[in-house]
Amino acid sequence: MRITQGAFSFLPDLTHDQIRAQVQYCIDNKWAVSLEFTDEPHPRNTYWDMWGHPMFDNPDAAALMMELNACRKIYGDRYIRVVAFDSSHGWESVKLSFIVNRPAEEPGYRLDRQEAAGRMIRYTTRPYAADRPAGARYG
Amino acid sequence: MSAPALAETEVPQNAVPAAIDLRGEFETSGVKDVLAELDRELIGLAPVKRRIRETAALLLVERARRRMGLAHETPTLHMSFTGNPGTGKTTVALRMADLLHRLGYVRKGHLVSVTRDDLVGQYIGHTAPKTKEILKKAMGGVLFIDEAYYLYRPENERDYGQEAIEILLQVMENQRDDLVVILAGYAQRMDRFFESNPGFRSRIAHHIDFPDYSDDELLRIAEQMLDQQNYLFDTKATTAMADYIARRRAQPHFANARSIRNALDRARLRQANRLFESAKGPLDAKALSTISAEDITASRVFARKPGEGESK
Ligand SMILES: Nc1ncnc2c1ncn2[C@@H]1O[C@H](COP(=O)(O)OP(=O)(O)O)[C@@H](O)[C@H]1O
Ligand SMILES: [Mg+2]
Numbered sequence: 298m299r300i301t302q303g304a305f306s307f308l309p310d311l312t313h314d315q316i317r318a319q320v321q322y323c324i325d326n327k328w329a330v331s332l333e334f335t336d337e338p339h340p341r342n343t344y345w346d347m348w349g350h351p352m353f354d355n356p357d358a359a360a361l362m363m364e365l366n367a368c369r370k371i372y373g374d375r376y377i378r379v380v381a382f383d384s385s386h387g388w389e390s391v392k393l394s395f396i397v398n399r400p401a402e403e404p405g406y407r408l409d410r411q412e413a414a415g416r417m418i419r420y421t422t423r424p425y426a427a428d429r430p431a432g433a434r435y436g
Numbered sequence: 437m438s439a440p441a442l443a444e445t446e447v448p449q450n451a452v453p454a455a456i457d458l459r460g461e462f463e464t465s466g467v468k469d470v471l472a473e474l475d476r477e478l479i480g481l482a483p484v485k486r487r488i489r490e491t492a493a494l495l496l497v498e499r500a501r502r503r504m505g506l507a508h509e510t511p512t513l514h515m516s517f518t519g520n521p522g523t524g525k526t527t528v529a530l531r532m533a534d535l536l537h538r539l540g541y542v543r544k545g546h547l548v549s550v551t552r553d554d555l556v557g558q559y560i561g562h563t564a565p566k567t568k569e570i571l572k573k574a575m576g577g578v579l580f581i582d583e584a585y586y587l588y589r590p591e592n593e594r595d596y597g598q599e600a601i602e603i604l605l606q607v608m609e610n611q612r613d614d615l616v617v618i619l620a621g622y623a624q625r626m627d628r629f630f631e632s633n634p635g636f637r638s639r640i641a642h643h644i645d646f647p648d649y650s651d652d653e654l655l656r657i658a659e660q661m662l663d664q665q666n667y668l669f670d671t672k673a674t675t676a677m678a679d680y681i682a683r684r685r686a687q688p689h690f691a692n693a694r695s696i697r698n699a700l701d702r703a704r705l706r707q708a709n710r711l712f713e714s715a716k717g718p719l720d721a722k723a724l725s726t727i728s729a730e731d732i733t734a735s736r737v738f739a740r741k742p743g744e745g746e747s748k
Contacts, residue, residue, distance in 0.1 A: 352572065354573060355572045355573050355575065356544045356546060356573075356575075356576055356577070357543055357544050357575040357576025357577070357614070358576075359543075359572075359575035359576060359611065359613075359614040359615070360571075360572030360573070360575045363568075363571075363572060363575070363611070363614075364572075
């Protein structure tokens with residue numbers, strides 16, 4: 298099941314040049330770009346691991362692409378996303394994020410229904426991948 | 437949230453032009469302007485200007501050939517600038533970055549100027565991230581490594597400089613579209629550096645040698661520097677400056693145009709003191725802008741016989 302989070306995730310995977318163009322767009326808007334990765338793809342998991350520091354003063358997207366290549370070498374079997382942070386007053390938050398790498402197999406989620414008092418149902422989604430320990434979930 | 441359009445991914449394949457007007461390209465690309473500015477604003481440096489002109493011509497032709505499908509590889513653009521201190525290497529590197537940008541060989545055209553200390557770390561594991569940070573900053577532009585030979589310290593086989601060299605070489609080879617590296621330093625030391633690091637030599641296509649300035653050129657540089665700051669020499673000061681240049685050259689730590697810049701800074705200081713102490717009434721613009729002979733001849737350069745000690 299293809300995970301859709303962040304921008305562009307209903308589109309086919311972005312190519313190298315498309316990623317680069319998006320990153321350049323972010324940099325040209327003075328947003329700090331960075332990479333994050335995870336093997337815990339639950340949509341409510343906002344705590345992805347950082348890959349290096351956000352880039353505040355690299356004018357060209359090639360800098361991030363170099364880091365993306367390095368990140369893929371190690372975490373190519375996981376989700377990797379580009380995060381663009383707008384530090385301008387009033388925003389001070391993430392302006393754009395999009396997935397740039399995903400595992401070859403995405404097993405998706407199991408939906409658990411818990412029957413509670415008074416015929417109430419509580420729903421829980423659980424990534425199948427999360428059944429295995431962190432670091433050994435994909436590939 | 438602003439949604440950027442899926443940007444310029446498919447550059448429309450322009451039809452291959454049947455002919456290219458090199459003259460026209462020379463003008464519209466802005467290369468002509470950069471070269472004219474170089475000619476106008478930098479005094480002397482005839483051989484350097486000639487080499488840059490040749491390089492620009494080569495790159496223009498190369499660009500035309502690429503458009504016609506006659507060439508595909510990005511040409512090697514890494515360079516070495518050799519010459520003594522103050523001969524204009526850094527200044528010219530800035531212009532070169534602009535030139536490469538206008539020709540479309542670098543995307544941004546900025547210059548990141550570094551020395552060994554910016555690239556090489558103090559302990560194990562420190563160097564690679566440091567070098568990579570600098571490389572990332574320079575991407576889309578030009579990385580200028582001053583006194584590049586300090587990266588190589590053969591007397592210490594564990595020197596971390598070697599690590600920086602290896603990363604640099606790799607990026608210079610594999611990311612030629614992303615940045616251009618210019619190595620700078622004294623000619624002889626640079627030659628030795630290239631001898632022991634054939635990897636660098638083979639990746640550098642353009643060697644430009646910066647000659648020392650003649651006394652006359654230095655005087656003109658002095659006048660130009662003053663003019664840019666809205667100062668000028670009176671007649672006697674011009675003579676004194678010419679005298680200063682001849683003496684200064686013979687003394688230690690002479691650094692061509694940089695020595696001139698420093699001398700002028702001190703001359704302005706003396707001028708200010710002179711005005712402050714001697715002015716009887718209000719001063720006009722001319723008085724405030726004129727450097728006179730005594731502002732120069734007070735220099736210690738005149739007190740000393742040539743070849744004697746540090747100058748001030
Ligand atoms: N040909 C020149 N004309 C005018 N100013 C010059 C010229 N060459 C150098 N300068 C000035 O001299 C100073 C030192 O030049 P720089 O480029 O830093 O030399 P280098 O990098 O070779 O040591 C700078 O302030 C620069 O503006
Ligand atoms: Mg310099």
